[in-house]
Amino acid sequence: MSNENENSTNKDKNINNSRDNLTEEPPSTDNLNHDSSNNQSDNSNPRSFGRKRLSPIRDWTQGSVLNNLLSLAWPILISNSLNMLGPIIDMVWVGKLGASAMAAVGLSGQIVMVVNALVMGLFTSLRAMVARRIGEGDDKGANHAFQQAFVIGIAFSALMALIGVFLSKYIIGIFGVEPDVVKEAVPYNRIQFVSTVTMCLRMMTEATMQASGDTKTAMWIGVFFRLLHIGLCPFLVFGWWIFPSLGVSGAALTGVISQALGGSVGLWILMAGYSRLHVTFKGFVFDWDNIWRQVKIGIPSSANQMLRSFLGLLITKIIVPFGTFSLAAYVLIQRIDGFLDVGASAIGNAAGALSGQSLGAKKPERAEKTGWLAVSLGTGLMAVISIAILIWADEVVRIFNSNPDVVALASTLIRIACINYIMIAPASVLTSCLNQVGDTMIPLIASMATMWGIQLPLAYFLPKVFNNGVYGVMWAMVIALSVRAIAYLVYFRTGKWKYRRV
Numbered sequence: 429m430s431n432e433n434e435n436s437t438n439k440d441k442n443i444n445n446s447r448d449n450l451t452e453e454p455p456s457t458d459n460l461n462h463d464s465s466n467n468q469s470d471n472s473n474p475r476s477f478g479r480k481r482l483s484p485i486r487d488w489t490q491g492s493v494l495n496n497l498l499s500l501a502w503p504i505l506i507s508n509s510l511n512m513l514g515p516i517i518d519m520v521w522v523g524k525l526g527a528s529a530m531a532a533v534g535l536s537g538q539i540v541m542v543v544n545a546l547v548m549g550l551f552t553s554l555r556a557m558v559a560r561r562i563g564e565g566d567d568k569g570a571n572h573a574f575q576q577a578f579v580i581g582i583a584f585s586a587l588m589a590l591i592g593v594f595l596s597k598y599i600i601g602i603f604g605v606e607p608d609v610v611k612e613a614v615p616y617n618r619i620q621f622v623s624t625v626t627m628c629l630r631m632m633t634e635a636t637m638q639a640s641g642d643t644k645t646a647m648w649i650g651v652f653f654r655l656l657h658i659g660l661c662p663f664l665v666f667g668w669w670i671f672p673s674l675g676v677s678g679a680a681l682t683g684v685i686s687q688a689l690g691g692s693v694g695l696w697i698l699m700a701g702y703s704r705l706h707v708t709f710k711g712f713v714f715d716w717d718n719i720w721r722q723v724k725i726g727i728p729s730s731a732n733q734m735l736r737s738f739l740g741l742l743i744t745k746i747i748v749p750f751g752t753f754s755l756a757a758y759v760l761i762q763r764i765d766g767f768l769d770v771g772a773s774a775i776g777n778a779a780g781a782l783s784g785q786s787l788g789a790k791k792p793e794r795a796e797k798t799g800w801l802a803v804s805l806g807t808g809l810m811a812v813i814s815i816a817i818l819i820w821a822d823e824v825v826r827i828f829n830s831n832p833d834v835v836a837l838a839s840t841l842i843r844i845a846c847i848n849y850i851m852i853a854p855a856s857v858l859t860s861c862l863n864q865v866g867d868t869m870i871p872l873i874a875s876m877a878t879m880w881g882i883q884l885p886l887a888y889f890l891p892k893v894f895n896n897g898v899y900g901v902m903w904a905m906v907i908a909l910s911v912r913a914i915a916y917l918v919y920f921r922t923g924k925w926k927y928r929r930v
Contacts, residue, residue: 485704486641488500488641488781488782488785489563489782489785489786489788489789489791489794493782493794493797493798493801494801494805496782497775497778497779497782497798497801497802497805499643500638500641500643500777500778500781500782501643501774501775501777501778502774503643503644503646503647504638504643504646504647504774504777504778505770505771505774506647506650506651507634507638507643507646507647507650507774508770508773508774508777509770510650510651510654511650511654512766512767512770513654513657513658514654514657514683515533515537517657517658517661517679518533518537518661518679518680518682518683519533519534519537521661521662521665521666521679522665522675522676522679525665525675525676528606528608528609528611528612529612529675529676531605531609531612531613532609532612532613532616532676533612533613533616533676533679535600535603535605535609535613536600536613536616536617536620538737538741539599539600539617539620540617540620540621541737542734542737542738543588543620543621543624543627544627544733545730545733545734545736545737546584546730546733546734547584547624547627547628547631548631548729548730548733549726549727549728549729549730549731549732549733549734549868550577550580550581550584550722550723550726550727550729550730551577551581551628551631551632551635551726552725552726552729552730552863552864552868553577553721553722553723553724553725553726553729553866553868553930554573554574554577554632554635554636554639554722554726555635555638555639555780555781555784555863555864556639556725556784556863556864556865556866556930557569557570557573557722557866557930558570558573558574558635558636558639558640558705558784559639559640559780559781559783559784559785559788559864559865560784560785560787560788560865560866560930561573561788562639562640562641562704562705562785562788563784563785563786563787563788563789563791564788564789565788565789566788567705567706570636570640570705571705571706571707571708572715572718573718573722574632574636574698574705574707575709575712575715576714576715576718576719576722577632577636577722578632578709579714579719580719580722580723581628581629581632582625582628584624584628585624585625585627585628586625588621588622588624589621589622589624589625591621592617592618592619592620592621592622592624593618593621593622596614596617596618596621597610597614599617600613600614600617612675612676613676615676615677615680616676616677616679616680619677619680619681619683619684620680620683622684623680623683623684623687626684626687626688626691627687627691628691629687629688629691629692629694629695630653630687630690630691630694632691633646633649633691633694633695633697633698634646634649634650634694636698636705636707637694637697637698637703637704637705638777638781639781639784639864640703640704640705640781641704641781641785642703642704642705643778643781645697645702645703646694649690649693649694649697650690652689652690652693653686653687653689653690653693654686656685656686656689656690657682657683657686660682660685660686661678661679661682663678664678664679664681664682665678665679665682666678695707721930725866725868725930726868727868728868728869728871728872729863729868729871729872731872732868732871732872732875735872735875735876735879735880736875736879739879739880739883739884740762742884743883743884743887743901743905744758746887746888746891746901747897747898747901749897750891750897750898753831753833753834753837754837754897754898756829756831756834756838757834757837757838757841757898758841758898758901758902760825760828760829760834760838761838761841761842761845761902763828764824764828764842764845765845765848765849765852768810768813768849768852769852769856771806771809771810772806772809772810772852772853772856772857773856773860775802775805775806775809775853775857776802776806776856776857776858776859776860776861777860777864778802779798779799779801779802779857779860779861780860780861780862780863780864780865781864782795782798783795783796783798783799783861783864783865784864784865784866784930786798787865787926792923792926795865795926796920796923796926798861799857799858799861799920800920802857802861803853803854803857803858803917806852806853806854806856806857807850807853807854809853810849810850810852810853811850813849814846814847814849814850817842817843817846817849818843818846821839821842821843822835822839824842825838825839825842837898840899841898841899841902844899844902844903844906845902845905845906847906847910848905848906848909851906851909851910851912851913852909852913853913854913854916854917855909855912855913855916858913858916858917858920859871859916861920862916862919862920862925865925865926865928865930866928866929866930867924867925867928870916870919870925871916874912874915874916874919875912877912877915878908878909878911878912878915879908879912882904882907882908882911883904883905883907883908883909884904886900886903886904886907886908887900887901887904887905890903890904
């Protein structure tokens with residue numbers, strides 16, 4: 429057994445030494461992870477384990493790019509779809525408690541979305557580092573990135589918990605809602621902020637698995653904790669069986685419990701060596717340089733997500749004066765957009781993991797091919813969906829709302845949005861791809877220029893051109909997204925992202 433491990437280690441060393449450098453050499457703090465393959469223990473190399481993994485180990489930098497892309501994308505598609513269910517589940521059960529409870533969950537949900545955006549952005553750098561190190565054959569370096577991301581997650585979640593405990597009442601009060609809504613929203617919001625601890629753990633383990641190429645294990649964990657969420661929520665909200673009746677707080681607590689179990693299972697799988705990357709905290713040391721680089725890469729992605737959330741609130745405020753039917757139609761279209769973006773986002777996340785690993789393996793041409801193939805695949809998928817929507821627009825809208833006035837208005841809006849759906853593919857795919865190779869500043873600049881420099885001004889002025897102002901708002905979204913998609917395509921074509929060091 430020791431001879432086999434030594435041969436495997438020497439083989440990995442020879443492979444790493446034979447690769448030419450594509451990007452700058454990392455700082456000396458990372459060199460400790462590359463100094464000698466002979467120092468790499470069995471625990472840091474999954475090939476040395478005899479355990480049966482939930483998903484077989486594959487070298488994603490070899491073989492058919494299309495097959496690899498599809499193999500990674502479909503589990504991410506299921507995982508992303510399941511992640512959308514949390515707020516929906518809470519709203520379904522809490523809605524039975526009355527208007528105040530529903531308003532409390534809806535308001536807190538908007539606030540929590542900002543926190544989610546920050547968390548997702550921070551762990552974008554973890555995805556980039558894990559993918560790059562796995563491509564390099566440096567499992568020890570990938571484990572080191574996970575260790576430092578764990579520190580970031582603890583620090584961030586502790587800060588959010590303190591904000592939630594002491595400032596929730598003031599945050600809710602900013603929105604000027606009725607006292608009965610404040611009464612329900614404050615405890616819900618506190619629990620949600622404290623649950624950032626469990627949310628960070630789950631997102632961190634999911635990001636690590638997906639970036640390393642093990643998307644199936646992450647998917648099964650998602651299935652487990654969402655099914656638990658679905659089953660447990662009504663028991664804690666209404667006090668069924670032996671459980672206490674906690675109302676709105678019960679819905680928040682359900683999320684804490686389910687995400688804690690999901691994150692714990694994910695961490696156990698990583699540390700037990702049942703996933704592609706075997707995580708260990710043995711020999712852990714604080715690497716402030718690595719932590720700072722992760723934060724520096726993650727901040728633009730977090731800012732991008734936050735700007736999108738704030739822009740959504742401003743656009744909603746612009747639409748409100750156009751009437752209840754216009755607002756209802758717009759909200760309906762946004763929900764449909766969210767469902768459709770799941771597919772493009774899944775393809776983008778898969779492409780990002782493959783591109784990052786290809787760059788780590790010193791195969792930039794393969795990384796570029798992956799990006800273009802993902803764009804083509806996503807655009808083709810969205811084009812087919814758009815054609816179907818154009819034909820059956822009324823039927824699609826009636827799935828969500830049967831009011832004749834809303835159906836008539838939303839059907840027109842969704843036909844305009846079909847242009848958006850086609851442009852979503854290159855925009856969403858390349859955003860994920862660029863983020864996961866560590867080039868997070870370009871998506872931030874593109875979003876600020878198009879969403880705040882084009883969409884918001886046009887959303888204010890174009891409604892004056894149309895009889896119903898919401899049409900102008902929709903055309904503003906179409907124009908901004910089209911410009912952003914073209915900007916991504918042009919930048920990706922330059923290839924500058926290939927030289928980004930992570």
